[in-house]
Amino acid sequence: MTASTGQGPTERRRLMAILAHPDDESLGFGGVLAKYAAEGVATTVVTATRGQQGWAGDPRGRPDALALGRLREAELRAATQALGVHDLVILDYxxxxxxxxxxxxxxxxxxxxxxxxxxxxxxxFGPDGAYGHPDHIAISQLATAAVCAASDSAYRDPQRLAPHSVAKLYYLAITATLAAGYEALFGELAIVIDGTVRRQVIWPDWAVTTHLDTSAHWAAVVRAVACHASQLPRELRLAELPPETHRQLWGRQCFYRAMSRVSGGRQRETDLFAGVAAGGDGGAER
Ligand SMILES: [Zn+2]
Incomplete structure (x- = not known):
């Protein structure tokens, strides 16, 4: 069911990104993953699908779903390496x-x-799925349900593992600046679902609980994004863009703190691990 490329749990702080497609980890979460991996946090990316439907190239050259899934898995593996992610788990949805x-x-x-x-x-992802993508909305709901169930001692997983309480759960929040930057680079982000056009959902500034400075890591994110050649507009020359453009796109990540056992209030966080004890089991700082 799963393919893993890395090590198991360690006594370091641990971060897991639960995502839908190859490229989510780079285009959506590249800054946060590169930052914490560089800081020695054990980082895991869980990708639910192989992205068998996504193809930005010439339609005449589109591979079949199986071949495209293989290509995108290879792109994902290269991208997670570029980000410094320690462990990659690919599911078969x-x-x-x-x-x-x-x-x-x-x-x-x-x-x-x-x-x-x-x-x-x-x-x-948050309940908005960044731009209403049904897979992003689905993985948000599944990840949230799983975080709740994992801590429930009455919930039996097939391997009968011990319960685990995640200390904090975060949803990606798209700000107006970021949304404009994405569209300048990749064109209008819009999909039609059930006859309705869905576009990027901009979070109001007051609702963003957590602002991360990832500006020291934008080059790693660009390298990771570039790995997803099958998803990028052919005319896009990432390497030729000015550093300021990259810094604007990948140098800041915003999140909504959906659940925390260790922190609260309206004060803006600048660290996902604020309040989390190092080397603990998701517990509060003592
Ligand atoms: Zn996606």
Missing amino acids: QDGALAHADPEEATSVLVTLLRRLRPDVVVT
């Missing part, structure tokens, strides 16, 4: 159909991962 996955089965798979790898902090 179908791109474009995550909302139709059996929620009990999918929750159970994620609970097993949470209980095995025991992250202090989990990041995922």
Whole structure:
């Protein structure tokens, strides 16, 4: 069911990103992953699908779903290496159909991962799915359900692992600046779902709980984004863009603190691990 490239849990702080597609980890979460990996946090990316539907190239050259999945898996592996991510887990769900996955089965798979790898902090998409993408919305719901279930001693995963309480759960928050930067580079982000056009959902500034400075890591993010050649506009020359453009796109990441056992209030956070004890089991700082 899963393919893993890295080590198991360590006594370091641990971060897990639970995402839908290859490229989410770079385009959406590249800054946060590169920053914490560089700071020695054990980072895991869980990608639910192989992105078998995504193709930005010439339609005449589009590979079949199996071949495209293989290509995108290779791109994902290269991108996570560029970000310094320690552990990559790829699940077998179908791109474009995550909302139709059996929620009990999918929750159970994620609970097993949470209980095995025991992250202090989990990041995922918010209920808006960044731009209403059904797979992003589905993984947000599944990750949230799994974080709740993983801590419930009455919930039995197939491997009967010990419960694990994640200390903090975060949702990605798109700010107006970031949304404008994405569209300048990749064109208008819009998808039609059930006859309705969905576009990027801008979070009001007051709702953003956590601002991360990832400006020291933008070059790693650019290298990771460049790995996803099958998803990038052919005319895009990432390497030729001015550093200021890159810094604006990848130098700041914003999140909404959806759940925390260790911190609260309206004061803006600048660290996902604020309040989390180092080397603990998701517990509060003592
Ligand atoms: Zn995605």
